[in-house]
Amino acid sequence: MLRVTEIFRSLQGESTHAGRPCTFVRLTGCPMRCVWCDSEYTFSGGEHVSIEEVLKQVRAFGCQLVEVTGGEPLAQRQAHTLIQRLCDEGFEVLIETGGFFSTEGIDERAAIILDVKCPASGEDTRNHWPNLDRLRSDRDEVKFVIANRSDWEYAADVIKRYELEPRARAILISPAWDEIDLKELAQWTAESGLRVRMQLQLHKYIWGPDVKGV
C-alpha cells in the first residue's frame, strides 16, 4: 500500500519534459519543510491505495509519461515497487525528489529529477550529496530553486564544484514563486555561461499557483 494524495493527468510543468501530457502520482508525506514549499497539502492526509489500484488509475489516463512525485516520493519504501511496476508496463517514468533520500536502488529505467536545496529553502544542510554521483547524463536532471542572489551563487558553486554540467541531461534553474524578479534571474543565468536551463513552472502560469490536481 502507498499513501497517495492525488493521481491526475495534466501537462508536465517543469524539466525538459515540460509541455508533455503526463499522469502524476502524488504521494503523501515529506520530512522536509522548505520555506517556499508549494505542496504543503501533501504533508498529511492522503489515502491508502494499493499499488494495483494506482496502476489501474494510471493506465486509465493513457499517458506514456508518468511522474511519481510528492511530497517526497522516496519517503515511502513501497514507491520503489511502484516505480518498477510502472517501468515494467512500459511507461516512461520520472521521479521528482527533494534530494534528502538516497536515490540508490531506484529502477534504472526511471529518470530522476533531483532537487539540490539552496540556503533560502532552509533545508540546504539536508542535501544527500552522494546522489550527485549517481546522475546519468542521458536522463537525469538536477533542479535548483532560486529565491535570491545568495541561492544563485550557491547553485553556481555546486554546479562547478561537483562538475555537474557534463553529468546531467539538464541543470534546471527555477525561480521560487513570487520570491525573485524573473528578469534578474534571467540575467544572472545568461551572464553565467553555464550549461543550465532557466525554467518557469508552466502549470502555474496556465492554471494559477494555488490550483491542485492540474
Ligand code: SF4
Ligand atoms: S522537499 Fe518538496 S514537498 Fe518537501 S518541503 Fe521541500 S518543496 Fe515541499
